[in-house]
Amino acid sequence: MLRQFLGALGILTTLVPDRIVDVFEAIAVENPDENTVHSWFGPLIRAEGVVITFAALRGGRPYAWLMNVTGIFGAVLLFIPRVYEQIAGPLVYEDPESVEWNEHLTDGVRVIGAVYVLLALFDRRRRNGS
Numbered sequence: 001m002l003r004q005f006l007g008a009l010g011i012l013t014t015l016v017p018d019r020i021v022d023v024f025e026a027i028a029v030e031n032p033d034e035n036t037v038h039s040w041f042g043p044l045i046r047a048e049g050v051v052i053t054f055a056a057l058r059g060g061r062p063y064a065w066l067m068n069v070t071g072i073f074g075a076v077l078l079f080i081p082r083v084y085e086q087i088a089g090p091l092v093y094e095d096p097e098s099v100e101w102n103e104h105l106t107d108g109v110r111v112i113g114a115v116y117v118l119l120a121l122f123d124r125r126r127r128n129g130s
Contacts, residue, residue: 002123003063007056013049017042021092027108028088030100035093067123074116081109 013020021042025032055066077084085105089096102108 010052017045071120074113077113081106
């Protein structure tokens with residue numbers, strides 16, 4: 001069921017990357033109208049969606065790889081949530097210093113990190129037959 005959910009999420013990300021950015025900004029940024037997203041960020045999100053969709057549909061090694069990367073990324077978010085701002089700012093915005101992050105972003109990033117770690121652990125356990 002997780003694979004189907006990730007596949008659907010990948011398809012959604014592939015089809016409407018700009019909407020994904022809008023949702024991200026509505027949740028994470030206090031001043032989204034004052035910031036300019038890099039022109040190449042939408043295609044990058046679309047490419048991420050294609051990779052997620054491929055891994056979810058293919059299963060096997062690509063899916064295991066995706067879940068392992070998800071778990072590692074989740075651990076970073078869980079234990080070092082401020083890294084997210086340091087990475088996301090320059091990755092997403094032309095002027096990352098002008099971004100005013102939501103005051104609750106750190107807590108939200110930790111929760112997302114914990115969910116990613118748990119999903120990766122549950123999937124690993126399933127793959128190992130435990």
